[in-house]
Amino acid sequence: MTALAGARAQIRDISLENIASLAGGRLGDPSVIPLWFGEGDLQAPDLVGEAMRRAVSEGHVFYAQQNGVPRLREVLAAYLTGLGTRPVGPERITVSQSGMNSIMLALMLSCEAGDNMIAVDPVWPNAGGAARLLGVEARTVRMDFSDDGWSLDPERVAASIDGRTRAVFFASPGNPTGAMLPMDVQAALLETCRRRGVWLIADEVYNRLAFGREAAPTILDIADPEDRLIVVNSFSKAWAMTGWRLGWMVHPPSLAQTLAMMTQYTTSGVTTFLQHAGAAAIREGEPFVAAMRTHCETGMDIVCDALERLPRVRLGPRPQAGMYVFFQVDGLADSRAACADLLARTGVGLAPGAFFGPGCESFLRACVCRDRAALEEAMRRLSAALA
Amino acid sequence: MTALAGARAQIRDISLENIASLAGGRLGDPSVIPLWFGEGDLQAPDLVGEAMRRAVSEGHVFYAQQNGVPRLREVLAAYLTGLGTRPVGPERITVSQSGMNSIMLALMLSCEAGDNMIAVDPVWPNAGGAARLLGVEARTVRMDFSDDGWSLDPERVAASIDGRTRAVFFASPGNPTGAMLPMDVQAALLETCRRRGVWLIADEVYNRLAFGREAAPTILDIADPEDRLIVVNSFSKAWAMTGWRLGWMVHPPSLAQTLAMMTQYTTSGVTTFLQHAGAAAIREGEPFVAAMRTHCETGMDIVCDALERLPRVRLGPRPQAGMYVFFQVDGLADSRAACADLLARTGVGLAPGAFFGPGCESFLRACVCRDRAALEEAMRRLSAALA
Numbered sequence: 184m185t186a187l188a189g190a191r192a193q194i195r196d197i198s199l200e201n202i203a204s205l206a207g208g209r210l211g212d213p214s215v216i217p218l219w220f221g222e223g224d225l226q227a228p229d230l231v232g233e234a235m236r237r238a239v240s241e242g243h244v245f246y247a248q249q250n251g252v253p254r255l256r257e258v259l260a261a262y263l264t265g266l267g268t269r270p271v272g273p274e275r276i277t278v279s280q281s282g283m284n285s286i287m288l289a290l291m292l293s294c295e296a297g298d299n300m301i302a303v304d305p306v307w308p309n310a311g312g313a314a315r316l317l318g319v320e321a322r323t324v325r326m327d328f329s330d331d332g333w334s335l336d337p338e339r340v341a342a343s344i345d346g347r348t349r350a351v352f353f354a355s356p357g358n359p360t361g362a363m364l365p366m367d368v369q370a371a372l373l374e375t376c377r378r379r380g381v382w383l384i385a386d387e388v389y390n391r392l393a394f395g396r397e398a399a400p401t402i403l404d405i406a407d408p409e410d411r412l413i414v415v416n417s418f419s420k421a422w423a424m425t426g427w428r429l430g431w432m433v434h435p436p437s438l439a440q441t442l443a444m445m446t447q448y449t450t451s452g453v454t455t456f457l458q459h460a461g462a463a464a465i466r467e468g469e470p471f472v473a474a475m476r477t478h479c480e481t482g483m484d485i486v487c488d489a490l491e492r493l494p495r496v497r498l499g500p501r502p503q504a505g506m507y508v509f510f511q512v513d514g515l516a517d518s519r520a521a522c523a524d525l526l527a528r529t530g531v532g533l534a535p536g537a538f539f540g541p542g543c544e545s546f547l548r549a550c551v552c553r554d555r556a557a558l559e560e561a562m563r564r565l566s567a568a569l570a
Numbered sequence: 571m572t573a574l575a576g577a578r579a580q581i582r583d584i585s586l587e588n589i590a591s592l593a594g595g596r597l598g599d600p601s602v603i604p605l606w607f608g609e610g611d612l613q614a615p616d617l618v619g620e621a622m623r624r625a626v627s628e629g630h631v632f633y634a635q636q637n638g639v640p641r642l643r644e645v646l647a648a649y650l651t652g653l654g655t656r657p658v659g660p661e662r663i664t665v666s667q668s669g670m671n672s673i674m675l676a677l678m679l680s681c682e683a684g685d686n687m688i689a690v691d692p693v694w695p696n697a698g699g700a701a702r703l704l705g706v707e708a709r710t711v712r713m714d715f716s717d718d719g720w721s722l723d724p725e726r727v728a729a730s731i732d733g734r735t736r737a738v739f740f741a742s743p744g745n746p747t748g749a750m751l752p753m754d755v756q757a758a759l760l761e762t763c764r765r766r767g768v769w770l771i772a773d774e775v776y777n778r779l780a781f782g783r784e785a786a787p788t789i790l791d792i793a794d795p796e797d798r799l800i801v802v803n804s805f806s807k808a809w810a811m812t813g814w815r816l817g818w819m820v821h822p823p824s825l826a827q828t829l830a831m832m833t834q835y836t837t838s839g840v841t842t843f844l845q846h847a848g849a850a851a852i853r854e855g856e857p858f859v860a861a862m863r864t865h866c867e868t869g870m871d872i873v874c875d876a877l878e879r880l881p882r883v884r885l886g887p888r889p890q891a892g893m894y895v896f897f898q899v900d901g902l903a904d905s906r907a908a909c910a911d912l913l914a915r916t917g918v919g920l921a922p923g924a925f926f927g928p929g930c931e932s933f934l935r936a937c938v939c940r941d942r943a944a945l946e947e948a949m950r951r952l953s954a955a956l957a
Binding site: 184185186187189190191193194195197198199201203220222226227232235236239242243244245246247248249280281282283284287291292293294295296309312313316318349380382409410411412424425426427428434435436437438440441443444445447448449450451452453454455456457 | 571572573574576577578580581582584585586588590607609613614619622623626629630631632633634635636667668669670671674678679680681682683696699700703705736767769796797798799811812813814815821822823824825827828830831832834835836837838839840841842843844
């Protein structure tokens with residue numbers, strides 16, 4: 184008997200399937216065009232590394248405040264206040280190790296084993312994975328997919344809340360769909376959560392990658408500070424800092440000290456000098472964010488141009504945000520097998536629709552945050568295979 | 571009603587007391603001699619920062635493997651194999667964000683709400699804090715304090731295990747005591763845990779700060795790979811990397827994939843380039859570790875020399891490891907009030923005994939990892955106040 188048998192049930196039975204396991208031995212294989220992860224080919228601007236080096240040389244190498252260093256909290260507060268229509272103060276911001284870490288803290292705060300969380304899907308699988316790790320049931324409410332694109336009827340979320348529901352999770356812009364929930368839909372979700380005493384976890388990790396605009400609509404524009412709302416964000420996408428591990432959350436002021444203690448007991452806080460690098464990214468990184476947005480928009484056009492020529496592919500309107508295209512393939516019944524087959528035949532790495540929700544077996548996800556040559560080559564290969 | 575009222579009970583009722591809250595507004599006050607935290611005055615050796623810069627410039631800025639980059643896992647495996655008597659392979663190592671993060675993952679793996687964990691105390695309060703965050707009862711079994719120092723009767727741990735006990739936690743060398751559990755005691759704990767099917771979490775964060783020896787005795791020398799044992803470690807202490815946030819755990823090989831998924835759903839993994847810096851710390855940092863050990867040993871002598879001259883102070887034999895002295899003061903009944911009073915009167919920051927276990931109200935903890943001038947000045951002030 185291995186030690187694993189002694190782990191508690193929800194850990195012992197955790198699914199070991201993810202994109203990395205699906206990739207088999209081909210992660211990092213230079214012959215593969217990797218469109219499977221939520222990671223592009225750009226690196227964070229040099230100013231971030233320079234700020235980090237400066238912070239180390241200035242001695243920012245010791246323990247820091249559990250909510251984050253005051254400098255970064257203030258910079259984030261000013262940034263969010265400038266981006267939205269309502270002011271956000273530093274007392275509402277806790278720096279975290281990542282967007283994922285923010286989601287986990289939000290779930291630990293709101294749910295316990297036996298409760299359930301409702302995620303608007305198709306959805307990034309790690310939100311449900313985090314819930315299941317806590318023994319929390321991860322339910323989903325499906326967005327509708329039509330020729331008008333992805334849309335959510337908020338009444339369906341309201342109808343699915345029961346006595347054990349403690350949290351509703353949605354991402355806007357969405358992963359994998361890129362769909363932005365209109366403000367009236369977000370307002371309806373917030374009102375439902377207020378009425379039912381349920382927490383709302385809003386993932387805005389892709390909010391700066393909305394094409395042709397400064398940012399996607401944010402629920403912070405309509406929420407009161409003491410709403411049971413946690414807005415999750417990260418430096419990974421807009422600042423290309425995936426490997427750096429830095430994120431934040433906006434939360435009610437009444438939770439600040441509690442989140443400090445939760446941070447203390449889960450990670451003991453975030454790398455001190457990285458937080459100073461994050462402040463520089465926010466303050467000086469806007470030209471990079473604009474370039475990243477253009478990079479994604481250009482990539483989206485390249486990939487969609489090719490997909491729209493394929494009769495078997497159903498795409499809907501092109502996504503107006505994010506770094507993915509999520510497309511349906513006529514006749515596809517097993518998205519995992521299709522990804523493995525496409526990888527073997529074409530050397531293009533995609534993510535299977537099944538990872539993003541029930542009933543997505545006929546979908547595939549491609550990351551479009553890559554240079555023109557790589558994307559055009561990928562689409563040449565895929566077009567032949569999906570013809 | 572604030573949003574905090576909507577958090578689940580164990581979060582809503584979390585104690586907000588820690589050393590930082592006790593310090594009031596005087597954290598970072600340059601007039602305070604800060605002996606309250608587990609953090610010294612040395613900074614990580616330059617080679618660590620240089621390795622980090624090199625890793626960034628080599629492009630190690632993207633997502634990495636959830637168990638840690640292979641290079642660091644291999645370096646840690648070779649390091650631990652060299653330090654102990656049994657080989658430790660990279661398949662048993664998962665890199666984590668910190669020692670704290672390792673403990674949290676170990677607890678999530680072994681315990682769920684309603685279970686209990688038994689910690690050998692006096693003990694670092696964050697182990698119990700992490701348990702309570704999960705709804706797990708944190709019980710303690712007290713070491714005996716006599717003129718021979720701190721000792722543990724492992725039978726008392728065995729006797730306190732009940733049907734809801736899922737984990738036993740101990741630290742050796744201990745925080746705050748500095749006590750090292752002899753191998754026969756560690757073997758008895760392991761045997762008890764084997765017999766009862768309980769997980770053993772061994773915190774070896776201070777193992778390289780054992781005076782006059784290369785390392786403290788490690789349970790890895792007597793455990794089988796598939797024992798329900800997780801050994802927690804960190805770069806914070808021996809390599810002075812508190813603000814860097816890097817640790818690891820040694821675990822059964824059968825848990826490697828599970829821990830990868832748990833990492834994915836809690837933090838998404840550790841900063842990629844920091845892991846390369848960690849590999850350099852292990853490979854090239856031995857001279858620094860030796861200097862850190864000497865620094866602590868020298869500090870211990872300075873502080874103990876002064877404490878032993880105070881008739882009200884009961885110290886026992888000087889600690890032979892770690893970075894703290896934990897001493898009893900005759901007539902002290904409220905260690906929190908005493909720390910506040912000593913801070914106000916002397917400007918020396920200490921940690922109250924009450925934080926480290928029930929029945930420690932007459933104790934105070936001082937960190938000795940500081941230069942001679944600071945420690946001598948601190949002891950001059952404290953000697954007058956404790957006379």
